[in-house]
Amino acid sequence: MLCLLVIGLKSWAQTEPKVSSQVDTTSIKIGEQINFTVTVETDTLAQVIFPDGHTFSPLETVEAFETDTTRKQDRMTLQKIYALTQFDSGNYKLPSQRIEINGKGYFTDSTQISVANVPVDTLAQKMYDIKPLMQVDKSNVDLFKWLLIILIVVAVVAGLVYWFFLRKKPLTEEEKEALLPPYDRALLELKKLENSKYIIQDEYKEYYSELTNIVRSYLEEDVHVTALESTTDELIVKLEMLRDAGELKLDNDTLSQFRRILQTADLVKFAKSKPESSVAENDRKAIEQIVIKTHDALPEPTEEELLEQEEYKEELARKKQKKKLVIAGVSVIAAIFIAAAVAIGYYGFVPVKDTLLGNPTKKLLEGEWVASTYGYPPISLETPEILRRQEAELTPDMKANISDLQIFMYRNAKSLFTVGTSSTVLTQEVEPDFEKSVEMFIKNLEDKGAKNIITKQEEFTTISGVKGIKVYGSGKFAVPESDELVQGKYSVILFGGKGFQQQVILTWRDNDTYAEEIVERILKTLEVKTEV
Incomplete structure (x- = not known):
């Protein structure tokens, strides 16, 4: 054993x-x-x-x-x-x-x-006063970066809108033909019909259907007669009435030839008649001459008619441009709504809203943090902004117990977010009175208008194992330059030893998730020295 x-x-x-x-x-x-x-x-x-x-x-x-x-x-x-x-x-x-x-x-x-010390020969080298601190302007790199991103996005959207909606697109062959005057378009279509394979493939029905549609469309557009919906006899009657009224100068032979071609087309389409290929080709040539004669028989348009046509064309162009602008605007708005919906679906409504409206604590959380050490005995921590030294005047009563007091603080009044540190060296080698310090902090809040302050207490330990006291709670805090009270939270972390005390103070608005993350991150980086 x-x-x-x-x-x-x-x-x-x-x-x-x-x-x-x-x-x-x-x-x-x-x-x-x-x-x-x-x-x-x-x-x-x-x-x-x-x-x-x-x-x-x-x-x-x-x-x-x-x-x-x-x-x-x-x-x-x-x-x-x-x-x-x-x-x-x-x-x-x-x-x-x-x-x-x-x-x-x-x-x-x-x-x-x-x-x-390193010995310095003051006779060989002049001594100069310490230069004062220089005020350095805050860098605008992040602002320029976001402006550049916004400009690029706007340029891309504008380019897409111009390319798809506003630019004058090259016309296709069909669109070019549609823009031709009725007379030129009819002759062009008749030329295409001449080169078609309808006759070679014995497709006479399709051949005569296209032939009559060409001439009827021309008459409807140029002569202003309802030709497409009229029968052969009705169309001939309408043309004869225009001739008798002196509005269309066509001879009887031209109208008779036109009637014959229309009747042949009716027999081919409805009675399955099959004429000779030479007859079909001659009918196409005859229709071409009828179109030419009809165009020549029309009276010259008056100046008023030409002006009306020009105004009509301008009105059509304005309507077309307006339609393009409406489509572009709707497209941009739709793209914005879709992007917002996707962002809200992925990130949530509150983060998107805070990003667009510029939540101050969100900017602090996502900005560049600063790691530094403040005061003596030193307090080390990371903060979203550098803490600035505060002037601390000691009363005669305070001077009896305190030999040195160093305070550093950052305050964002818009978001009611505050982070501060204080390092106190006592005149005697005694343990600090944490309870008295907490009472003074609560009294200071009440003097500034805070109400309904709730206080809790627990032990706090840094990553390196230094133990302290954490006093935290909530209350209604006063808004600077206002009589309004808002619900907020606070945390006070106290450390110390014989002859000194260290304190970290944090306050923020209640239900501010970004501020909660900032506080949690600060406390994770908090380190102190427990020896003077």
Whole structure:
């Protein structure tokens, strides 16, 4: 039993992780680098999480090198090197770092680092005052990018509308023939009939049907007589009446010949008569002469008639253009509605609406985020906009307990979204009073007009394992420059230790899903230093 116990203890000792650290030097000059090496020996199946590089303050991280891994049987050795520096002289404490192995924290040793000044010969080189901060205009790259995309889309839509609806398309042969005057079109169609294969294929019915349709259509358009719906006798009677009235100067022989051809066509179409091919060809030539004589027999149109015809053509052109514009407009509107329907079906109504109308918190969420460290003791986090330093005046009562207070904040009044940090150094090495800080925060909200404030509290832990207190809830908050109260939410995360306190404040409008995502993302990146 004693042997088994010894073996068991030996086995447990082999599986227990080992964490060690070292620096290549403890004394550097301003701007020089030290290499901080962390070595972990553990099982090959263990999950190891190293510091992310924001936890070395007051030293600054220059580079975190890739982790070097060495395996031997069921054990592995992980080694990670951090290049650190400092640009102010003095003695600094490199804090102990938390290494998480299978969810359990292991800490490295802290080390004192001495940073020496670089001697400067002020006689050989002049000294200049520090230049003031320069105000840099916000980049408009994103705005230009969206404008370019919108212009391209509009140009493409305009090009499609022009190509399919507004441009003057090349006419087909049929359309060119349809635009010819009735007389020219009739002669052209008779010429095509001459070159057809109806007679060769003994298709006399189709031949005479097309022949009579050509002449009847011409008479209806040019002579203005209802020829297509009239029988042979009715059509001849109408032509004779026009001749007797002096409106059509045709002789009796031409009308008699026309009657004979129409009667022959009736026999072919209805009595299945089959004339000689020479007769059919002569009838086509005769019809061509009848068309020519009829055209020559028509009186010349008066100036008023020509003007009426011109106005009629212009009116037709205007109606055609108007029709094209209506079709183009309807097409564009339909395309917009279809695109909106597809977008709503895929993304949902609210995201599409917020994208088109420009929801402020949606722009913050989808914009370029900034990762930075604020104040001392430092607070590191990612935010959609940079936090700006706020002037903080300490009252005489506050100065008795606070030696330094640094506040950074971003506020979007339009969306009622606020994110701020405060780092407080106390005059005495005592633990901070979190309850008093929360009371002061609630009182500040009430002084600004907030009502019905609900408060909850829970523990908060950063990714690196630093524990703090999260106070959160909801209430009705005042809208800037208005008496209106809107439902909103807030979160206050507090950290601290002997002689200092750190605080992160977030407020946003209730039911704002984009703000909820922003808050969640900020809290996931939140890191603090718990040593001054």
